[in-house]
Amino acid sequence: MVELRSVTKDYLYGKRVFNSLNLIVESGEIVAALGGDGSGKTTLLKLIAGADKPSAGEVLYNGEPLDKLKDTPVMMLFEGGALFDKLTVYDNLAYSLKIRGVDKKEIALRVIKAAGEFDLDGILYEKVKNLSVEERALVALSRTALRDYEILVMDEPLKGLEYRARKAVWAQLERYIKKIKKTVIFSTTELDEAVSVSDKIAALTDRGLEQYGAFKEIYYKPATMWAAQAVDKHLTALRGKLDKMDGKLVALTEGSVIDIDCLKDRLLSDGFIGCEVYICAHSEDIAVSDRGILSKKEFEKRTTDGIITYFSNGIIAKGRYDDEVKLLPVVSSIMLFDKESESSLLK
Numbered sequence: 001m002v003e004l005r006s007v008t009k010d011y012l013y014g015k016r017v018f019n020s021l022n023l024i025v026e027s028g029e030i031v032a033a034l035g036g037d038g039s040g041k042t043t044l045l046k047l048i049a050g051a052d053k054p055s056a057g058e059v060l061y062n063g064e065p066l067d068k069l070k071d072t073p074v075m076m077l078f079e080g081g082a083l084f085d086k087l088t089v090y091d092n093l094a095y096s097l098k099i100r101g102v103d104k105k106e107i108a109l110r111v112i113k114a115a116g117e118f119d120l121d122g123i124l125y126e127k128v129k130n131l132s133v134e135e136r137a138l139v140a141l142s143r144t145a146l147r148d149y150e151i152l153v154m155d156e157p158l159k160g161l162e163y164r165a166r167k168a169v170w171a172q173l174e175r176y177i178k179k180i181k182k183t184v185i186f187s188t189t190e191l192d193e194a195v196s197v198s199d200k201i202a203a204l205t206d207r208g209l210e211q212y213g214a215f216k217e218i219y220y221k222p223a224t225m226w227a228a229q230a231v232d233k234h235l236t237a238l239r240g241k242l243d244k245m246d247g248k249l250v251a252l253t254e255g256s257v258i259d260i261d262c263l264k265d266r267l268l269s270d271g272f273i274g275c276e277v278y279i280c281a282h283s284e285d286i287a288v289s290d291r292g293i294l295s296k297k298e299f300e301k302r303t304t305d306g307i308i309t310y311f312s313n314g315i316i317a318k319g320r321y322d323d324e325v326k327l328l329p330v331v332s333s334i335m336l337f338d339k340e341s342e343s344s345l346l347k
Helices: 041-049 089-098 104-117 133-145 163-180 191-197 215-220 225-230 261-266
Strands: 002-010 016-025 030-034 056-061 074-077 151-154 183-188 200-205 208-213 236-245 248-253 256-259 276-281 286-303 306-311 316-318 324-329 335-338
Touching (some): 016 041, 016 056, 030 191, 041 200, 089 104, 133 163, 163 183, 200 215, 200 225, 248 276, 256 324
Parallel strands (some): 030 200
Antiparallel strands (some): 200 208, 248 256, 286 324, 306 316
């Protein structure tokens, strides 16, 4: 088990990346650190791997301070995984073992096994400079199969690959991650990668850790609007206001009144009535309704989830629609966030 306990990380130039961060990764879990550039993904992974030290707090491995362990249980693969262009694939893989003084026969066994994990057997004696971008990425990843470890940490291992190469390499890496039965923590900007293999997601922004949990937990009960957007690229977010009409809880937005009285028992406090809010919904939870918000279509986009339609008022709905249509979020699926803090207002 890896535990970050009240970890704060400050840099000399004044930026604070994390403030009293608490996070636990259970043994054998696969965790994706999901976020954009500057969200602290690399810092988080370096802290876990012991490649960087917290300004305050501690990182523990099975209850013991990670920096006090004689033999670190962590292997970290940094973005890019630098290779020696003039050496063969075999020599690149063998290099780290040679400098540790590993026996030649043992090196050969380990290198052949590692290459086999990523289908590199046929190019073992090719020079790296002659490889495709996809093959280079696989060589870098195959280093993770060269040694024993308890925790594998990978910092954006597929960064820089174009779409097709990234998909091909990810298919290999996903299979490997599932096979090794180890604790794996990796960072990515791609939601599909995070969801496809991880047990939990750490949703990160430049504000820090927004939420940590299973994908479905974050998707259906996001702690902040930032977390909701991290796990849904097609989130509808409308500005509005909470109010009461005829004793019922309503949301006022885009000149429409949405009866959300079914959510009143989930509202954290009646003190939010009268406050400005964000009214959010997933694209599959937008429906045609006579009482809906008049929406003008801007464009359609084909995605892995099907057709997504974007409207000029900010509504994003799954499926194809007329150029002008009345739409309403499915009330029971609405998410409400405070306009100022962007924290969830629902239990």
